[in-house]
Amino acid sequence: MERVIVARFQGSTHHESVVLWARQEATRRGLALQVVHDALPEGLDDAKLVVTGARDPDGVIFPACPVVLVPEVPAPQLSARPGAEIVLGVDAREPAQAAVDFAFDTARVRGVRLRAVHAWRFPSCTAELPFGVPQEDRAAWENHEVQLLADALRPWREKHSDVHVLEDVGLLPPARALSRRSASAGLVVVGRSSQRGPGPTLRALLTEALCPVAVVPA
Structure with a gap:
């Protein structure tokens, strides 16, 4: 068919x-x-x-x-937006494989760059620090998140060597990190693990996104 x-x-x-x-x-x-x-x-x-x-x-x-x-x-x-990049929202600890596949394939078909966005947050223990998070601790945590994303994407980068990938790690809520990138993107890609309707992150993203959003089921 x-x-x-x-x-x-x-x-x-x-x-x-x-x-x-x-x-x-x-x-x-x-x-x-x-x-x-x-x-x-x-x-x-x-x-x-x-x-x-x-x-x-x-x-x-x-x-x-x-x-x-x-x-x-x-x-x-x-x-x-000719040549606009594809933006992929990815959890470096548990990447949604179908969404990553779709994003890489879409970037390949369009011949454009893929920006993989991984949003992270401080560990819960930092809420108890009286003077905030020391700069050296923040740098160490951020370096760890950068390495997690690089490791998570390695199989796809090897499989799709013709796709240029930019790894983007930010200390932001996921919806905010993706909506910021949507202003210059051709498409934002996110995964969906549930058969139910959109969750709060997707709702927030759809409210703020300035380009189409692809929701890819697991």
Whole structure:
């Protein structure tokens, strides 16, 4: 059965951006495009990707394939970033393999850089420090996080040697770290481990993201 990209829209206020993004991605990947209104078709066994609006993520029944949520921006703005990097949100301690695969493959298809963003936080014990975190301790923890990310990505970097990867480690909440990078990105990619709807991190990201967000199931 031929694989397709499904563009799903509701109403008429946002459909141009959704369909435009889906059409461009279908062209890049050499796949057919199927446009549906409101309800997604049953099964979706032949769907490579579902593209829909980001306004109401609760209204999306997340299928077994990746879902791209397109923000409400003018349609031309979505195609005004030629060569824009792909941003991957990755937990260096437990990388979501399907999301990492998807991000590397998308960067390869587009011929662009992949930025792997790992957000970290101070250990809980630092809350009890009376004078804050010493600079040398912060540097040591950050170096450890940098090494964790490098180790986590090594198998993919070896497999996709043609993809240029920038490792980006920051002391920020995950949604904030990703939304900051979305301003100059072509796509943000995150993983999803649950069959339920979007969690608080994804909700926050969708509120702030300035480019489409791909949610990839485990």
